[in-house]
Ligand SMILES: Nc1ncnc2c1ncn2[C@@H]1O[C@H](COP(=O)(O)OP(=O)(O)OP(=O)(O)O)[C@@H](O)[C@H]1O
């Protein structure tokens with residue numbers, strides 16, 4: 028656990044970058060600091076490992092005051108990942124990763140063996156070990172940066188916009204793998220980003236900061252979307268909040284409709300017979316959905332052939348049974364037949380839903396949320412408490 | 427060089443072929459006052475000056491580059507030292523300093539003359555002052571050029587200041603440091619000829635000092651001056667090539683960009699690139 032206790036940072040030129048910040052980053056969770064440029068995210072992060080010293084206030088790492096002891100000693104127990112990776116150009120990938128264990132006195136052979144294992148963990152093939160950083164792409168460098176920070180197995184990781192310098196596709200990939208890795212490792216992570224979507228995707232809790240270095244709201248991603256504390260947070264979180272919030276709402280048991288399907292390779296005429304509203308769902312041998320076949324567009328003489336992948340419309344997205352309302356709605360909206368395809372965990376076909384069925388579910392859920400919100404407003408009016416008091420997290424409060 | 431300049435006004439310039447004849451005479455190489463004897467002095471004076479300059483300039487450059495403090499001193503000092511006229515300073519120091527040094531030693535294996543050391547010290551001081559600026563400014567610039575992200579990461583993962591210098595800044599700055607060292611060596615080799623203006627010290631400049639007086643003598647005059655000049659040039663070339671080879675071994679491939687051939691062979695530049703680089707260093 029990392030705890031900020033009324034931490035202020037005033038730079039020599041008079042800029043107050045962080046102003047009496049109280050914040051708790053719980054153990055084993057990802058806490059994302061997000062906010063507009065210059066709001067003090069980096070400053071806050073770097074005060075944790077004393078790359079910057081606070082002007083006043085304290086930062087606790089579990090029950091240890093970070094201001095006590097040598098900074099280098101403190102930093103060796105904290106993983107640190109920065110925007111441009113900051114790999115050492117004169118060392119090979121494997122030696123970069125082995126840096127901290129070597130500093131801590133681990134033997135060379137052991138450190139390298141660990142490093143090799145870590146490379147695999149972050150998704151780099153072993154033959155990258157002997158390359159130099161300049162021989163890697165930006166995304167690969169960033170993976171090495173993460174591996175290097177993990178090498179001494181620190182319980183705490185600090186990450187400053189680690190994925191912002193790579194293209195959106197690679198970024199999404201790195202984010203996915205980061206979440207998978209965190210699922211295995213369960214580190215206490217403080218993650219800085221200026222991208223609210225990244226914050227919502229990665230955070231167990233999100234701290235929205237405003238310029239001047241104060242906390243605007245500390246909440247789970249779902250809360251942030253459904254109940255922004257004030258106009259600033261609402262504006263920062265941005266458009267489509269209602270739709271994006273569905274991404275945090277479990278779909279629950281949707282009323283699935285069964286659908287006659289054809290397999291790849293079956294007669295086209297069979298597909299035509301089974302079509303509903305002109306569309307037939309095509310699956311493969313493992314009954315995993317492959318796409319929709321539009322039978323109305325088929326010429327009569329073409330119907331003698333068999334169903335091939337080239338004939339399929341691939342526009343529809345798939346939603347899993349245990350997925351979110353957002354996935355289910357998207358599956359329905361994107362399907363050319365208007366029937367969203369839902370699959371089992373393993374990927375095999377489960378059934379279809381229509382947009383109106385998903386909407387009914389959303390309506391029911393919204394009614395529940397409204398009810399909750401009404402009682403929240405009543406609370407605020409009765410107790411005169413601040414916005415944050417309504418949050419289920421106690422993290423914002425100073426002890 | 428200076429020999430040719432002196433001759434420019436002379437009416438009787440001996441033919442250049444005499445230089446070849448002179449250089450081909452083994453006696454001019456081996457004898458007690460031969461080229462090899464003075465060459466050894468020249469090399470020793472150079473090595474001593476460069477090593478002392480390195481011991482001073484490298485740590486100062488690294489620390490100033492690391493802390494960023496005193497950068498203006500580096501620039502000012504280096505430029506000031508560059509502006510010093512070396513010959514004038516040698517004369518000044520020999521006149522002023524030598525009588526105050528009461529160490530009447532020889533320098534074993536280099537200068538036999540009893541009492542040579544008081545003259546060697548002022549000369550070495552001048553050579554050291556000359557060798558410092560390139561090493562100092564290049565070391566400083568090399569450290570300043572280190573990727574700030576790498577430096578930040580090094581500190582952030584728990585390296586102490588000294589470890590950051592030793593494990594990150596020095597290896598990354600090495601190409602620039604080496605090129606500073608190379609220009610120092612070249613300058614000192616060229617300038618060590620002034621040692622001959624001080625008593626007893628010799629060095630390859632001795633041929634030039636002697637030759638000016640007996641310019642028309644086929645043994646000690648013009649051919650000897652030009653011959654010695656050519657040997658100085660050859661020495662400079664050998665030193666330069668040796669240091670380039672050293673540089674290859676001490677600079678990480680990740681910094682120099684000369685990657686080893688990987689199994690896939692994707693990122694490996696071929697032999698011709700390596701050759702080109704040698705020319706370009
Ligand atoms: N060394 C410094 N000296 C003076 N002011 C500084 C210094 N570093 C940062 N600041 C100021 O402190 C404020 C917060 O900076 P910080 O780097 O923490 O912002 P940030 O939230 O990380 O922004 P970004 O998203 O752009 O990275 C800014 O106004 C910045 O100008």
Ligand SMILES: [Mg+2]
Pocket residue numbers: 068069070
């Ligand atoms: Mg920042």
